[in-house]
Amino acid sequence: MVVxxxxxxxxxxxxxxxxxxxxxxxxxxxxxDVATNAxxxxxxxxxxxxxxxxxxxxIVHVRSAGEIIEVTTFRRGHDVSHxxxxxxxxxxGRLLRDNVYGTLEEDARRRDLTINALYYDTQSNxxxxxxxxxxxxxxxxxxxxxxxxxxYTEDPVRMLRVLRFAARLQFELExxxxxxxxxxxxxxxxxxxxxxxxxxxKLFMNGCSAPTFKLLSSYQLLVRLMGGGVNDALNPEPAQNxxxxxxxxxxxxxxxxxxxxPAFLLAALYWPAAERRAATLLTDGESPIQAMHxxxxxxxxxxxxHLAIPKRFSLAMRDIWDLQPRLExxxxxxxxxxxxxxxxRAAFDLRxxxxxxxxxxxxxxxxxxxxxxxxxxxxxxxxxxQDEGAKRxxxxxxxxxxx
Ligand code: ATP
Ligand code: MG
Numbered sequence: 001m002v003v004x005x006x007x008x009x010x011x012x013x014x015x016x017x018x019x020x021x022x023x024x025x026x027x028x029x030x031x032x033d034v035a036t037n038a039x040x041x042x043x044x045x046x047x048x049x050x051x052x053x054x055x056x057x058x059i060v061h062v063r064s065a066g067e068i069i070e071v072t073t074f075r076r077g078h079d080v081s082h083x084x085x086x087x088x089x090x091x092x093g094r095l096l097r098d099n100v101y102g103t104l105e106e107d108a109r110r111r112d113l114t115i116n117a118l119y120y121d122t123q124s125n126x127x128x129x130x131x132x133x134x135x136x137x138x139x140x141x142x143x144x145x146x147x148x149x150x151x152y153t154e155d156p157v158r159m160l161r162v163l164r165f166a167a168r169l170q171f172e173l174e175x176x177x178x179x180x181x182x183x184x185x186x187x188x189x190x191x192x193x194x195x196x197x198x199x200x201x202k203l204f205m206n207g208c209s210a211p212t213f214k215l216l217s218s219y220q221l222l223v224r225l226m227g228g229g230v231n232d233a234l235n236p237e238p239a240q241n242x243x244x245x246x247x248x249x250x251x252x253x254x255x256x257x258x259x260x261x262p263a264f265l266l267a268a269l270y271w272p273a274a275e276r277r278a279a280t281l282l283t284d285g286e287s288p289i290q291a292m293h294x295x296x297x298x299x300x301x302x303x304x305x306h307l308a309i310p311k312r313f314s315l316a317m318r319d320i321w322d323l324q325p326r327l328e329x330x331x332x333x334x335x336x337x338x339x340x341x342x343x344x345r346a347a348f349d350l351r352x353x354x355x356x357x358x359x360x361x362x363x364x365x366x367x368x369x370x371x372x373x374x375x376x377x378x379x380x381x382x383x384x385x386q387d388e389g390a391k392r393x394x395x396x397x398x399x400x401x402x403x
Pocket of ligand 2: 017
């Protein structure tokens with residue numbers, strides 16, 4: 001529809017990117033992106049329901065049949081063109097600006113992967129494949145366009161994208177695409193933590209988090225992304241077992257279309273670090289509850305040096321951790337309060353993971369299973385907090401679902 005309309009006005013227009021790749025693979029595309037030689041202003045004039053958005057590079061959102069189609073003007077990468085315009089990079093080669101318009105050929109070259117640089121003309125039913133994307137889809141290969149080291153240097157997040165697609169599509173990395181990663185992985189540290197968190201969500205909330213985690217880990221990108229807190233150097237195996245179980249549970253929930261929250265997964269991934277820190281603090285004479293609380297604060301602070309975890313998630317992570325020693329005590333007087341805690345279910349799930357993968361006995365989870373059966377109406381009903389934590393979050397919060 002959008003493609004047809006642009007073509008009627010005399011422009012070139014194609015469906016591009018992930019949608020074409022997914023169609024070739026026989027999967028249902030999440031969304032459709034359109035690329036055209038019309039400028040954002042010209043695109044806007046073609047549609048009634050169009051809005052120009054974005055400052056760094058303008059894109060146009062066109063509403064069509066209840067969906068939003070993202071329409072972008074062909075752009076080119078950072079090389080100097082015949083018009084003398086250029087997209088600039090800084091002295092280290094990182095791309096600062098890439099909103100210079102170009103031809104379809106240039107637009108294809110500035111994309112990340114060959115499999116993402118396919119253009120489909122829905123009107124004539126033709127596919128434009130200038131960089132061998134079709135062959136790579138057929139042989140299930142992830143290949144960076146151009147020189148991998150150069151492309152990763154321009155934008156280090158491309159390394160994460162490479163592994164994300166490899167895990168999600170179960171494709172192999174082409175050898176130079178793979179070899180480049182070890183040469184540029186340190187550059188990920190210069191990426192703003194807010195962008196890394198956005199990318200983290202795409203990596204871990206898409207239903208393939210377990211294979212993605214393994215790939216990131218084997219290419220040494222996991223620690224660059226999430227910080228040292230995600231690795232337990234002293235006792236890696238039990239930590240990894242717990243993390244992988246949390247990841248595969250999350251993937252299963254996504255597959256079943258049940259709700260998932262980043263807070264639970266983050267709490268599980270950083271749990272081994274939080275637990276170890278709490279143990280250190282405990283030997284300094286704090287009570288288990290105080291030690292856990294202080295450890296949670298420290299681990300979240302350290303994680304946020306890498307990933308800008310939004311407050312609503314980091315507060316929930318700390319609540320889930322704070323509940324661990326409290327659940328363990330099984331104090332009759334506290335049962336109702338704990339059951340009603342908004343993060344009770346998530347904390348209980350973490351306790352289950354700890355029992356399944358560690359050396360803890362199963363009494364505590366059995367106890368809380370019984371309590372939940374006896375008071376199902378109480379579970380998670382407290383949206384706010386009555387205790388000292390309330391000071392930490394003065395604003396009323398939106399309703400959130402437990403994982
Ligand atoms: P998904 O199905 O996950 O949405 P996608 O391929 O559509 O996959 P997007 O992140 O939506 O991925 O990006 C759309 C297109 O923009 C990609 O197909 C790719 O061609 C291009 N692109 C996105 N990010 C980059 C990047 N960092 N460098 C180069 N090209 C990129
Ligand atoms: Mg997309």
